[in-house]
Amino acid sequence: MQSLLTPINNFLHCTTPDSWIDAARKPENLAVLLTDHLVCELKAAQSAMYLIRRYVVDEQSSTALLQWLKPYEDYTYRQQGDWTKLADIKLKKSMLPKADSNYGQELVDKMVLLIKEELHHFYQVLEMMQHYGITYDKITSSRYARGMLRHVSTYEPNALIDKLICGAYIEARSCERFAKIAPFLDKPLADFYISLLRSEARHFEDYLQLATKIAGTDISERIHFFGVVEADLILSIDDEFRFHSGSPV
Template sequence: MIINAQDSSVSTITHHSPSKSDTATKDNVVINTALDGNSNESSSHEDSVDITQLSPPLKVDLSLIYNFLGARTSQAWVNAAIDNLALIIQDHANCEKKAAGTAMNLIFRYEFSYDLQRKLAQLIREEMLHYEQVLGIMHERGQAWKYLSAGRYAKGMLKHKRTYEPAAMIDVLIIGAFIEARSCERFAALAEVINDERLAKYYRYLLKSESRHFEDYLALAQSLSDDSIDERVTFFKEVEAELISTPDTELRFHSGDPVAL
């Protein structure tokens, strides 16, 4: 899998008018994100903090996401997330903030690449917009901010990061790709089942950007290496799948199978 950095902005989203055959379930590769027959992505306000102004795309093809990840989210996690939705919403906000912070740290540490700087700047803007949007959702729900400890997920991958450059940077970007892909997969899973259409609509809207981010990270990682990054991607695919599939005592947006909750 040699990734062309010039193709990092290619989207996997396809658009067409919904039909009776477009009914989607959680296991479908193509998720139907239309709320009604009049949904039109061109009328969306992509940079609006007000989520009522956002229009989800009609279709998001998640086949690349599902093929990239080594495991699918379990029904046990989905059930636990539904029962603890406030916690999941706040941890989602934490994830957006951490993603922006990570990109900001990288933009100061690796100033040698124009493409890297430009893409990181775009990611920072987008992640902080999402953070502000989720804060708005919490405010609307009357949900106070509470302390949440970090889960094991990111740490479980970062402990395998190599310690020399540019290998360390390549690993960080590959890890970022898996975090973004998992976020997208879980947004799709939750959007299909949560009993909150406003929140479900927002998760469908996020599928557009999240399904693109993992490819951006992979393209940046490949651009820093003269050799294929396939071996490292395969390695982290196995690590990430284990973290998602094994029992986890803390419920978080990227946690494993919930136990003792």
């Protein structure tokens, strides 16, 4: 596991504060931890889907992507549908990039695979909630992703590059927190979080590789900038506990 965590910890500008771990390990916070984690898995899939739809595929492919995610969104945001049927939903169309995109195929390949994994993990989190007798109910989202995305450039291709860098930090932080909290959880949930770490450890590198390729130049300063922003969100005081929240009040 350490071989997976070393590049993640080297990439992040800070570690999760002990105060967050203390809050996350409390039994009374388990429902919030899993519920917010569930929504985070969907948002990760949505973010990857947005990149494909916005930048590299045609309208027909875009529609197929929306249909793929709709049952998950219906369940999460409108509390409609049977979650046990979500595992049977598949993408029914091959995603083909626009011919004029020199990075389109790589973005499609990496993001479609990421979406599949995130949606599978979404279903697995629901299974964990079922195991612990937690009924899904909507909660407010944390300030974390918004806090980074507000710094995204307003013009292309810088906007796309910034979004990919933000995606890298979000994925890396998720994996760091899986490892941080796992030792304090009971075995089924601890084993699950370690399995997620193994599955998602490469995601941040996929985002960074795409950002570097699209930029075609050194983006280390921009990566550093968002690293500082991300660390400030993690270390500063946060008035509500969430999977990606900062230091609890």
